[in-house]
Amino acid sequence: MGDTGRRVSSSVPRQEPSPMPRIALCTLIVCVLAVAAAVVSFAQGSWLGIVWVLLAGLASNMTWYYVKRGRDAAGQGKSVTG
Numbered sequence: 001m002g003d004t005g006r007r008v009s010s011s012v013p014r015q016e017p018s019p020m021p022r023i024a025l026c027t028l029i030v031c032v033l034a035v036a037a038a039v040v041s042f043a044q045g046s047w048l049g050i051v052w053v054l055l056a057g058l059a060s061n062m063t064w065y066y067v068k069r070g071r072d073a074a075g076q077g078k079s080v081t082g
Contacts, residue, residue: 024066031059 034056041049 021066021070024063024070027059027062027066031056031063034059 034052038049038052038056041052
């Protein structure tokens with residue numbers, strides 16, 4: 001019990017996976033909700049579901065963009081938002 005004599009070096013950086021940027025998570029949620037709205041809209045026989053499908057496609061593209069941008073920024077040590 002007590003000090004074992006081991007020295008912990010804090011100068012060695014850890015290689016942990018970078019978290020998903022917050023904006024990518026928000027666009028992913030919008031994409032999932034738009035897909036659910038499109039399914040409900042088409043199930044009720046409304047053609048308004050086409051708008052939801054287009055919104056889901058846009059949100060999906062934004063999600064992939066921000067995920068890729070976040071990975072690139074994490075590799076360079078930069079912030080995603082600025």
